[in-house]
Amino acid sequence: MALLEVRDLRLSFGGLKVLHDISFSVEKGVINSLIGPNGAGKTSLFNCLTGFYKPKGGSIHLGGRPIAGLPPHRITALGLARTFQNIRLFKEMTVLENAMSGQHCRSRHGIVSAILHLPAQRREEEAIRAAGMHWLDFVGIEQHAHRRAGGLSYGDQRRLELARALASAPELILLDEPAAGLNEREKLDLVHLIRRIRDETGITVLLIEHDMGLVMQVSEKIVVFDYGQKIADGPPEIVRADPRVIEAYLGTEE
Amino acid sequence: MTLDLVIQQLVNGLIVGSFYALIALGYSMVFGVIKLLNFAHGDIYMSGAFVGLIVFSFVGIWVGNGWLGVVCALLVSMLAVGLLGVVIERFVYRPMRNAPRLSILITALGASMVLNGTALALTGGRHYAFNTDLGFAGVDISTVHITYTQMVLVAASIALMAGMQAFVSRTMYGKAMRAVSIDMGASRLMGIDVDRVIALTFFMGSALAAGGGVMAGAYYGSVHFFMGFIMGLKAFTAAVIGGIGSVPGAMLGGLLLGLLEAFGSSLPFVGSEWRDVFVFGALILFLVFKPTGLLGRSVVERV
Amino acid sequence: MIDEVRTMPAAVQPQLMRWSVVLPGLAALACALVLPQFANAYVTEVATTALLYIVLCLGLNIVVGYAGLLDLGYAAFFAVGAYTSGILTAEFGFNFWLTIPVAMATACVAGIIIGAPTLRLRSDYLAIVTLGFGEIVRIIARNLDITGGASGLVGIERPEIFGFKLMQVQHFYYAFLVLALLTAFVCLSIERSRMGRAWFYVRYDEDAAAGIGINRVTAKLQAYMMGAVIASVAGCLYAAKMTAISPESFTFNQSLLILLGVVLGGMGRIPGVVLGAILVALLPEVLRGAGTYRPLVTAVALLAIMLFRPNGLWPDKRV
Numbered sequence A: 001m002a003l004l005e006v007r008d009l010r011l012s013f014g015g016l017k018v019l020h021d022i023s024f025s026v027e028k029g030v031i032n033s034l035i036g037p038n039g040a041g042k043t044s045l046f047n048c049l050t051g052f053y054k055p056k057g058g059s060i061h062l063g064g065r066p067i068a069g070l071p072p073h074r075i076t077a078l079g080l081a082r083t084f085q086n087i088r089l090f091k092e093m094t095v096l097e098n099a100m101s102g103q104h105c106r107s108r109h110g111i112v113s114a115i116l117h118l119p120a121q122r123r124e125e126e127a128i129r130a131a132g133m134h135w136l137d138f139v140g141i142e143q144h145a146h147r148r149a150g151g152l153s154y155g156d157q158r159r160l161e162l163a164r165a166l167a168s169a170p171e172l173i174l175l176d177e178p179a180a181g182l183n184e185r186e187k188l189d190l191v192h193l194i195r196r197i198r199d200e201t202g203i204t205v206l207l208i209e210h211d212m213g214l215v216m217q218v219s220e221k222i223v224v225f226d227y228g229q230k231i232a233d234g235p236p237e238i239v240r241a242d243p244r245v246i247e248a249y250l251g252t253e254e
Numbered sequence B: 001m002t003l004d005l006v007i008q009q010l011v012n013g014l015i016v017g018s019f020y021a022l023i024a025l026g027y028s029m030v031f032g033v034i035k036l037l038n039f040a041h042g043d044i045y046m047s048g049a050f051v052g053l054i055v056f057s058f059v060g061i062w063v064g065n066g067w068l069g070v071v072c073a074l075l076v077s078m079l080a081v082g083l084l085g086v087v088i089e090r091f092v093y094r095p096m097r098n099a100p101r102l103s104i105l106i107t108a109l110g111a112s113m114v115l116n117g118t119a120l121a122l123t124g125g126r127h128y129a130f131n132t133d134l135g136f137a138g139v140d141i142s143t144v145h146i147t148y149t150q151m152v153l154v155a156a157s158i159a160l161m162a163g164m165q166a167f168v169s170r171t172m173y174g175k176a177m178r179a180v181s182i183d184m185g186a187s188r189l190m191g192i193d194v195d196r197v198i199a200l201t202f203f204m205g206s207a208l209a210a211g212g213g214v215m216a217g218a219y220y221g222s223v224h225f226f227m228g229f230i231m232g233l234k235a236f237t238a239a240v241i242g243g244i245g246s247v248p249g250a251m252l253g254g255l256l257l258g259l260l261e262a263f264g265s266s267l268p269f270v271g272s273e274w275r276d277v278f279v280f281g282a283l284i285l286f287l288v289f290k291p292t293g294l295l296g297r298s299v300v301e302r303v
Numbered sequence C: 001m002i003d004e005v006r007t008m009p010a011a012v013q014p015q016l017m018r019w020s021v022v023l024p025g026l027a028a029l030a031c032a033l034v035l036p037q038f039a040n041a042y043v044t045e046v047a048t049t050a051l052l053y054i055v056l057c058l059g060l061n062i063v064v065g066y067a068g069l070l071d072l073g074y075a076a077f078f079a080v081g082a083y084t085s086g087i088l089t090a091e092f093g094f095n096f097w098l099t100i101p102v103a104m105a106t107a108c109v110a111g112i113i114i115g116a117p118t119l120r121l122r123s124d125y126l127a128i129v130t131l132g133f134g135e136i137v138r139i140i141a142r143n144l145d146i147t148g149g150a151s152g153l154v155g156i157e158r159p160e161i162f163g164f165k166l167m168q169v170q171h172f173y174y175a176f177l178v179l180a181l182l183t184a185f186v187c188l189s190i191e192r193s194r195m196g197r198a199w200f201y202v203r204y205d206e207d208a209a210a211g212i213g214i215n216r217v218t219a220k221l222q223a224y225m226m227g228a229v230i231a232s233v234a235g236c237l238y239a240a241k242m243t244a245i246s247p248e249s250f251t252f253n254q255s256l257l258i259l260l261g262v263v264l265g266g267m268g269r270i271p272g273v274v275l276g277a278i279l280v281a282l283l284p285e286v287l288r289g290a291g292t293y294r295p296l297v298t299a300v301a302l303l304a305i306m307l308f309r310p311n312g313l314w315p316d317k318r319v
């Protein structure tokens, strides 16, 4: 059974059909990419998977459990984390506080135990903080832990978004254009980081990316969208040779 | 309820309802383009009533206290208060356009309170009489007397709203307004002067509210600095009932709310002191069961 | 009195102890403690009002400053507390201390009735709905028999503690001082906890907060109810101090003053809010002769702060 199973997913806004009967699956432990020209519906698919948009039809299963139509926080709690195409950090808060936010759904103490300063609550706070530091360290920005998140460089902000998503202990992580705006060096670091995510933590990765070089380098499976339809999926070398993919990209990319 | 009472409340409901509709329309239009509630809207209505009264007492010296005076007051007030709306947009909303929503809301509240506080300081909180001699001539339906004034007021509100609807749906500016309300960024890219469209929307919304203020002042015969507070609340309710952002929705919501209030408060167990509670209850029920209102469409915010 | 609250984090989290914060804080607390011994009744009275506003502003700060929700009817919860306690002691002979939990529960229920339908919607809807709610509570208080109608409720019992009856201004001064310290302690504890951070996440970016697993509706509802509970406790003590309450103590203007206190000093931060609350309490004293100009002054202050110093008079110096 695949980790993520999407079947006949449909989405529209008013008269505009954004996703037409999309079906694909993501196997555990594989690095997957989702590509397609601008406006193909990639981000919209992520928004359906994570509960921000309610699909008009079809089903989504995560680890065998149906998640279509659930609110975003429930889906995150079930093990699906994401980053946003246009970075959405809590800019006014510290880097560490941002990283700690991912732990919210993995902890439970509320207002009353905070007021009473219960020992269990103190311990949990320590654990949340430690987890935050751990993931900052993992992405390599622990030295900025106490700075304001909005003050980080662009590349570091992307890393922080990644750390925050990782801190929610997901099974599957969705990255929406993680390399956008990065320079070549930073892109290399990112490839390395994505591989480490899978190799060291076992978290499965699905990323949207326009940089074909990076996509071909890092992915083991590629899904291609065009005009809200899936036009191809498979290993990079097969997808690269697919005539429909070449057609879709002629004049837009490569 | 006797038939007479029904007719009487129908008339009352239509009149109040058309005031609500005028104010709700301004709310909705401004909300449409900037996606924010204009908290100052109720106080703009109040300002309209006061400006109307001032103009009325001046021109009354020459043209008398009849229709001509009221029409002058209405037009001047709509123009002046429309400009006031533009000023508020320019100095309160525009500098805050990229600020967090909470800050914009509090700033708008501040602007509203400044209008209100100014009116209180200038009037000392007194009620001012808006004495017209429009008279009570009219027609009788069974025992219910409907004055010509009442008919003209309802007709005038409907004409104003119809004019607005025509403007929004037929003219270039109306088209630009709709474009901005759908996608501000894209409109700017397509060469629409977004700032100008927003200013124009504030002008029209405020002018409508001022028109409502003058008519309500002339109809009830009195104006007061606090008259905009409850009106703002009710116009919001009307806009929610109709579907906020929708022009026909605002009209429908206003009329429905007017009728609801007229009939609701004449129920034996409700009573007029509970009228506002009744309206508020309707608002909460709508927010629970139909937050998009009767004619509104739900939009999915982009993530 | 401003600084005493800043000592709280040091007391709570030893690793954050800094003498530059603790010493002025302790000095301010000492001043606050001895103030009634040296001040005359008028000053003590004003200081008591300031303490009341500190409690109310800290409570509203949870809603506005932490969770980013604009509540324009906060005085309604203050009224719910005052009337619940007043009615229970005056009409049913309850012990004052027993009325506090009842008032808290009532405020919670009222908070859910208003919050649950509106917190799912856009934040500006909440602002208007709370505005309406503030008016409605006042109208209800004016029209019911049990609340004493427009003239209000009289003959509220003074509370007793260990056989000692709170009577004089000084007694209530100390009672409010304890309540203010307690409230500050509660706010600080929450601010540095999981739920407190969740409120800030929701305030700064609701979608991102939902995306990392925070239930935004319950988070907001909890903040809203927490604020309601604090206001209701303040209401209980207020009713006991005044022995008579009327609907006119809980107007829209009251809500606005509390909001001004939160915004003036710097929303979201306890020291700023305490400063704002003290300024708001002093405002009527300064504007004694201003009469009908008072609301205008409040309004201009609010607008000017938002346009020119949106982070308040005493903003956070975060890196």
Ligand SMILES: Nc1ncnc2c1ncn2[C@@H]1O[C@H](COP(=O)(O)OP(=O)(O)OP(=O)(O)O)[C@@H](O)[C@H]1O
Pocket: A013, A016, A018, A036, A037, A038, A039, A040, A041, A042, A043, A044, A045, A085, B300, B301, B302, B303
């Ligand atoms: N909330 C929404 N309301 C209306 N239309 C939307 C909404 N979200 C997305 N769309 C439309 O859906 C289509 C697909 O958009 P989407 O953002 O998913 O594309 P994408 O593949 O991520 O493109 P890009 O590579 O540029 O990020 C576009 O036409 C877009 O305008």
Ligand SMILES: [Mg+2]
Pocket: A042, A043, A044, A085
């Ligand atoms: Mg996209």
